[in-house]
Amino acid sequence: MRGTLAVLLFATCTVSLPRWWCGREGARWLVGEPRAVAALARHVAATVAQGVSSDAFTSDSALFRGEWQFGTYQMAALGLLQVCREHPELAGELRPGIENSITGLVSRSVRDFDAQQWGEDALASLDGAKGHAAYLGYLNLVLSLERATFPDSNHAALNDRISFALARRFRDSAQHIVETYPNEAYPVDNAAGIASLLIHQRVTGTDHLKDIAPTLQQMRAGWRDPRTGLLLQAIDGRTGLSYDRGRASGTALAAYFLSMGESEVSGALFAAVRTHLAGSILGFGFVDEYASGERGGGDIDSGPLIFGMSPSGTGFSIACSRAFGDRTLYMKLARTAYLTGAPVSRGAERYFITGGPLGNAIMLAMFTAQPAQP
Amino acid sequence: MKRPPPSLRRIVVEAAVLVLAHFALLQVLARVNLLEHLLAPGAGSRGALGITVVFLLLRGFLLVFAPGWVAVRLWLWATRPKAEFSGSSGGETAAPTA
Numbered sequence: 186m187r188g189t190l191a192v193l194l195f196a197t198c199t200v201s202l203p204r205w206w207c208g209r210e211g212a213r214w215l216v217g218e219p220r221a222v223a224a225l226a227r228h229v230a231a232t233v234a235q236g237v238s239s240d241a242f243t244s245d246s247a248l249f250r251g252e253w254q255f256g257t258y259q260m261a262a263l264g265l266l267q268v269c270r271e272h273p274e275l276a277g278e279l280r281p282g283i284e285n286s287i288t289g290l291v292s293r294s295v296r297d298f299d300a301q302q303w304g305e306d307a308l309a310s311l312d313g314a315k316g317h318a319a320y321l322g323y324l325n326l327v328l329s330l331e332r333a334t335f336p337d338s339n340h341a342a343l344n345d346r347i348s349f350a351l352a353r354r355f356r357d358s359a360q361h362i363v364e365t366y367p368n369e370a371y372p373v374d375n376a377a378g379i380a381s382l383l384i385h386q387r388v389t390g391t392d393h394l395k396d397i398a399p400t401l402q403q404m405r406a407g408w409r410d411p412r413t414g415l416l417l418q419a420i421d422g423r424t425g426l427s428y429d430r431g432r433a434s435g436t437a438l439a440a441y442f443l444s445m446g447e448s449e450v451s452g453a454l455f456a457a458v459r460t461h462l463a464g465s466i467l468g469f470g471f472v473d474e475y476a477s478g479e480r481g482g483g484d485i486d487s488g489p490l491i492f493g494m495s496p497s498g499t500g501f502s503i504a505c506s507r508a509f510g511d512r513t514l515y516m517k518l519a520r521t522a523y524l525t526g527a528p529v530s531r532g533a534e535r536y537f538i539t540g541g542p543l544g545n546a547i548m549l550a551m552f553t554a555q556p557a558q559p
Numbered sequence: 560m561k562r563p564p565p566s567l568r569r570i571v572v573e574a575a576v577l578v579l580a581h582f583a584l585l586q587v588l589a590r591v592n593l594l595e596h597l598l599a600p601g602a603g604s605r606g607a608l609g610i611t612v613v614f615l616l617l618r619g620f621l622l623v624f625a626p627g628w629v630a631v632r633l634w635l636w637a638t639r640p641k642a643e644f645s646g647s648s649g650g651e652t653a654a655p656t657a
Contacts, residue, residue, distance in 0.1 A: 194627065206626075207622060538589045
């Protein structure tokens with residue numbers, strides 16, 4: 186009897202206490218509590234104010250280090266912009282951080298990773314034909330959202346130029362996909378460009394729909410795994426054929442990007458992730474990188490897989506669950522983020538110690554994702 | 560030979576050591592950019608990865624399993640048979656009832 190009660194006590198404590206303790210912070214993030222949001226936003230703003238060097242990253246690949254430097258500024262800008270949209274009272278404090286992020290994004294040193302791959306600078310060749318889908322798409326998403334948030338934006342002219350360049354590249358693409366690097370094309374990178382054009386269209390009244398409709402249709406049907414509906418990770422830009430499977434990291438990030446501009450395709454992508462990849466143990470949520478019955482390793486997109494669980498897919502799904510109002514999944518994933526992220530406070534700032542500059546910028550963007558646009 | 564049940568002092572001290580070890584590692588790791596090591600380990604990532612794995616295992620145990628583990632140890636201590644009283648020292652004050 187004594188032993189049975191001990192087992193019951195252990196089970197009761199293990200099922201109830203960790204999910205409560207680790208979910209306290211997620212509950213504050215879910216409702217957008219200003220103190221919780223501002224503390225991480227301040228940390229991210231301070232990081233971009235100091236500047237992010239590619240030398241801060243550990244990968245042996247110069248390309249990956251450059252991508253992460255770029256990604257840090259991009260996610261920082263998106264996160265800070267989302268905070269300003271939800272809490273206009275913080276805009277005065279955080280807008281310099283947004284400006285610092287944009288300054289970083291357009292700096293020559295940050296553009297260099299893309300220029301090295303293409304043999305030309307993306308901003309100096311906007312009238313050209315080469316893709317630059319990731320650099321231009323991710324940057325323009327920030328510029329469009331910044332313009333939608335601050336009507337007095339200083340970057341409207343650049344936003345217009347990149348928007349028209351991207352729209353033309355979508356229109357001229359035989360397979361409706363714009364290449365990220367020579368002979369490399371990724372639907373998730375195109376999703377960022379599409380979202381940027383949808384926001385640009387909403388803000389300026391420019392009609393981009395005829396240029397991007399074929400690409401959006403491919404994301405709706407053609408580039409989806411027929412069994413799961415997950416977005417195919419990579420497409421051959423010359424043939425239009427897939428050379429990777431539907432995966433969590435690409436699908437969830439594409440759903441997050443697209444949710445800023447529309448809700449139909451992004452909602453379907455998120456539904457595929459939720460249905461086929463999301464799970465939980467003791468109230469701690471996770472997202473697998475591959476659907477059941479498929480096996481594969483982790484890579485630079487997903488991070489190292491732990492029993493198939495995808496760090497990137499799990500993080501990006503936090504944004505999707507907030508954008509689409511899935512409170513249950515948001516809380517489960519937020520508990521996991523608390524457990525594995527280990528947040529600490531320093532003065533007025535709070536940050537995840539396992540995050541670093543990139544991880545904390547991503548987490549700010551994910552936790553503060555705004556409702557999907559109709 | 561049967562091991563004597565842990566004393567209340569030992570239960571509390573072991574739980575406190577667990578919390579302090581976690582806090583100390585937290586402070587150390589707060590000064591290292593870990594995500595980059597995790598996503599794409601470089602040539603100098605081995606040490607950081609090792610500490611990170613130890614920290615995450617400790618944190619996982621502390622936050623998920625330790626509450627139940629400590630509760631069970633306290634339960635077993637509080638309900639220990641009378642014959643074990645003399646074997647458990649450490650300043651216990653509560654008299655067991657079972």
